[in-house]
Amino acid sequence: MKVDARQHTEFLKMLRHCEGTLMKVCLYFTDRRRDDFRDLYQEIACTLWEAWPTFRGESDLNTWVTRIALNVAGQEIRKRKRLPQFVELDESFYDTLADEATDLRYHRLYDLIDRLDDDDERKLLFLYLDRKRLREIAEITGTTETAVKQKLYRIKQKLNDLKTAEDE
Numbered sequence: 001m002k003v004d005a006r007q008h009t010e011f012l013k014m015l016r017h018c019e020g021t022l023m024k025v026c027l028y029f030t031d032r033r034r035d036d037f038r039d040l041y042q043e044i045a046c047t048l049w050e051a052w053p054t055f056r057g058e059s060d061l062n063t064w065v066t067r068i069a070l071n072v073a074g075q076e077i078r079k080r081k082r083l084p085q086f087v088e089l090d091e092s093f094y095d096t097l098a099d100e101a102t103d104l105r106y107h108r109l110y111d112l113i114d115r116l117d118d119d120d121e122r123k124l125l126f127l128y129l130d131r132k133r134l135r136e137i138a139e140i141t142g143t144t145e146t147a148v149k150q151k152l153y154r155i156k157q158k159l160n161d162l163k164t165a166e167d168e
Contacts, residue, residue: 011052015045018065025066029073044072112159112166121155128152 015022022044030036048068055064116122120141127137134145141148 007052011049014052014061014065015048018062021062021066022069025069025073029077040073040076043076044069047072108163112162115162116155116158121151121158124148124151125155 022041025044026037026040030040048065051068055061113122113125116125124137124141127140132140134148137148138145143151
């Protein structure tokens with residue numbers, strides 16, 4: 001994309017004109033930390049720059065900018081949700097883990113899970129044990145709720161069979 005000096009000047013003028021809107025979108029869709037704010041602003045500005053040659057003036061400039069800014073902010077939020085979240089753990093959490101680690105039921109359950117051959121079964125069981133709803137599990141795995149229900153039933157049966165065989 002070849003850009004002339006006039007296009008560049010018009011783009012910068014548009015950014016200054018719509019700066020208030022861009023600031024509000026960035027403030028609303030970030031946690032207001034400086035780096036997150038700057039990152040979102042930059043993503044929006046880059047997207048606007050790419051789209052700038054296509055602006056035909058059929059809508060108000062601020063409306064056009066707002067629509068693009070909101071779309072970019074939404075995409076960034078979806079991206080951020082897929083990233084792992086790091087949480088500082090307090091001492092009580094470690095105490096809870098220690099209690100679970102000494103509980104024989106947890107040992108037995110994890111031993112049975114370790115004996116499952118299929119990684120997909122283990123993933124599905126993890127989501128189930130993590131108390132995700134069937135709809136969430138279906139979305140995450142890309143299947144239907146009915147399929148998830150059936151697979152979970154079979155996994156439970158398999159675990160029960162493994163437990164029964166172990167008890168004999």
